[in-house]
Amino acid sequence: MPMVKKTLKQRIVDASVVLFQEDGYHNVTVDRIVEYIGASKGGFYHNFKSKDELLYEIHDVFISYVIKQSQEAYDKYDTPITRLCAMLQTLTQVFDMYQAHITVFYEESRSLPEEYSEIIHKKRDQYRDILQKVIEDGQQTKDFRTELPCTIVTMAIVGMINWTYKWFKQSGPLTMEEITEVFTDMVLRAIVTEQAMEEAVQFMVKG
Amino acid sequence: MPMVKKTLKQRIVDASVVLFQEDGYHNVTVDRIVEYIGASKGGFYHNFKSKDELLYEIHDVFISYVIKQSQEAYDKYDTPITRLCAMLQTLTQVFDMYQAHITVFYEESRSLPEEYSEIIHKKRDQYRDILQKVIEDGQQTKDFRTELPCTIVTMAIVGMINWTYKWFKQSGPLTMEEITEVFTDMVLRAIVTEQAMEEAVQFMVKG
DNA sequence: CAATACAAACCGACTAGTCGGTATTAACTT
DNA sequence: AAGTTAATACCGACTAGTCGGTTTGTATTG
Incomplete structure (x- = not known):
């Protein structure tokens, strides 16, 4: 099994699904998402328009x-x-x-x-x-x-x-x-x- | 049928149900609710703690x-x-x-x-x-x-x-x-x- | 006068999105 | 292979705007 390095984008999606499910979209800030995976806001908005x-x-x-x-x-x-x-x-x-x-x-x-x-x-x-x-x-x-x-x-x-x-x-x-x-x-x-x-x-x- | 004057509280509830249904709780501000029924924020917080x-x-x-x-x-x-x-x-x-x-x-x-x-x-x-x-x-x-x-x-x-x-x-x-x-x-x-x-x-x- | 019911201006906390910059990788040249 | 350039990926401090809630003021009623 090739251990492929997960892209930041994928990590953001994975984390967000969990967080959104738990607390709801509006209660989860972008800051919290990136903090959760140890990334930055810049990284987030590099991968997503919004x-x-x-x-x-x-x-x-x-x-x-x-x-x-x-x-x-x-x-x-x-x-x-x-x-x-x-x-x-x-x-x-x-x-x-x-x-x-x-x-x-x-x-x-x-x-x-x-x-x-x-x-x-x-x-x-x-x-x-x-x-x-x-x-x-x-x-x-x-x-x-x-x-x-x-x-x-x-x-x-x-x-x-x-x-x-x-x-x-x-x-x-x-x-x-x-x-x-x-x-x-x-x-x-x-x-x-x-x-x-x-x-x-x-x-x-x-x- | 006695035409009872609706209390502000009731009017707030009635309006909110409709607005919340349409746009969701988070997308409906208190300001919008009171504006919708022609009331004020003071009136709102007089009737509801939050x-x-x-x-x-x-x-x-x-x-x-x-x-x-x-x-x-x-x-x-x-x-x-x-x-x-x-x-x-x-x-x-x-x-x-x-x-x-x-x-x-x-x-x-x-x-x-x-x-x-x-x-x-x-x-x-x-x-x-x-x-x-x-x-x-x-x-x-x-x-x-x-x-x-x-x-x-x-x-x-x-x-x-x-x-x-x-x-x-x-x-x-x-x-x-x-x-x-x-x-x-x-x-x-x-x-x-x-x-x-x-x-x-x-x-x-x-x- | 005292309590109630509302109005209107205001405040402070919070957050989506920005922006200038840096690290990392890829591509090309010699 | 080494050096150079360019592009991509990412960082984090900052901002402009929003919104729940408070405060102060006013009219009405008993």
């Missing part, structure tokens, strides 16, 4: 990764049920790894100036659209119940997953694997039609 | 109301399924009415100094406990599937509901009634046992 640009960078790294992972999960499978399960799996995994990022993403997005927030909002919608497409497809193929509006179903799932960043603690009694399993079970039972239930049961918790 | 105290007041009004409504929904019914439905109904209603409050509640809770946030966190847990008790009871009575850990189920439901504040728009194409109906259906299907399904079907969307 504090806002740093916040944007954190947002973009995270949401771009989520989109990439979601799309990969989509492409890897070819039925609505398997795709949905893969996406749930992927998403909760990401949320497990990037909890600091996602906290910043959802708590501090309002602090982004418009020039940045426009881009981020577009990408956020893009992520949701991938999930919604899976639901729509599933309704078309009668794998998923058509009597539920797919937009609401999508947002219900998104909410369920996203909210984990508020309460999940890696040091807590529950592992993300357990949570994923339960979420998957609940979602499948909620939306899979009786006729497609056979394919779905393999992804459910045994009872 | 800007933080105002934020606390907004938090407390909201969460206390949620607890009260949840408890009432609990007391009004006597089976897990009816209680759960009533609570879902109540909660989404509250979220419909108090969207500005809830936005402030979830986006700005980190801005509360510890003296206040302790109280708020306790109340927030209290609200969750009421819901969790319903789930637990239901598992005891075999109305709800016991193979799903009730803590995860509870947080899944909480997440689904809470997330609505992020995307629901009163001016949008979906009404909160529709959303509630779909949420209720999904939750019931996800957790109600086969043997109790008979009681639950009346609350589901017809398919």
Whole structure:
């Protein structure tokens, strides 16, 4: 493993994610960030145009990764049920790894100036659209119940997953694997039609 | 209807909820609040010890109301399924009415100094406990599937509901009634046992 | 007169961003 | 390989502006 020297820019990002998560964007000064990593203000503004640009960078790294992972999960499978399960799996995994990022993403997005927030909002919608497409497809193929509006179903799932960043603690009694399993079970039972239930049961918790 | 003259204090709270929701606590100055309602800084600090105290007041009004409504929904019914439905109904209603409050509640809770946030966190847990008790009871009575850990189920439901504040728009194409109906259906299907399904079907969307 | 309810000017602490300068590395020449 | 130049990366004292909160003043009410 080649021990690559981390750039100052990367060290700033890494430190900021942690600090922003803990205390919030507005309560973390640039001075504190650079002091935290033993750098200087000059170094900071050499790498970033502004504090806002740093916040944007954190947002973009995270949401771009989520989109990439979601799309990969989509492409890897070819039925609505398997795709949905893969996406749930992927998403909760990401949320497990990037909890600091996602906290910043959802708590501090309002602090982004418009020039940045426009881009981020577009990408956020893009992520949701991938999930919604899976639901729509599933309704078309009668794998998923058509009597539920797919937009609401999508947002219900998104909410369920996203909210984990508020309460999940890696040091807590529950592992993300357990949570994923339960979420998957609940979602499948909620939306899979009786006729497609056979394919779905393999992804459910045994009872 | 007696036209009661609104106190300055109430006007400050009302204006602040809106402003905080729109721009975030840190981006709204005390000067802007008082200017917005045509008052003065002296008036503000006559009614509030600090800007933080105002934020606390907004938090407390909201969460206390949620607890009260949840408890009432609990007391009004006597089976897990009816209680759960009533609570879902109540909660989404509250979220419909108090969207500005809830936005402030979830986006700005980190801005509360510890003296206040302790109280708020306790109340927030209290609200969750009421819901969790319903789930637990239901598992005891075999109305709800016991193979799903009730803590995860509870947080899944909480997440689904809470997330609505992020995307629901009163001016949008979906009404909160529709959303509630779909949420209720999904939750019931996800957790109600086969043997109790008979009681639950009346609350589901017809398919 | 005394207490309340507000107004308006003011203060001090804090912070994003600047700017002149220095160290470090890369590129080129001889 | 050594010397020279240029560009990049980084430093830290400083500033201009902002904002929560205070103080002093004034009108009203009981």
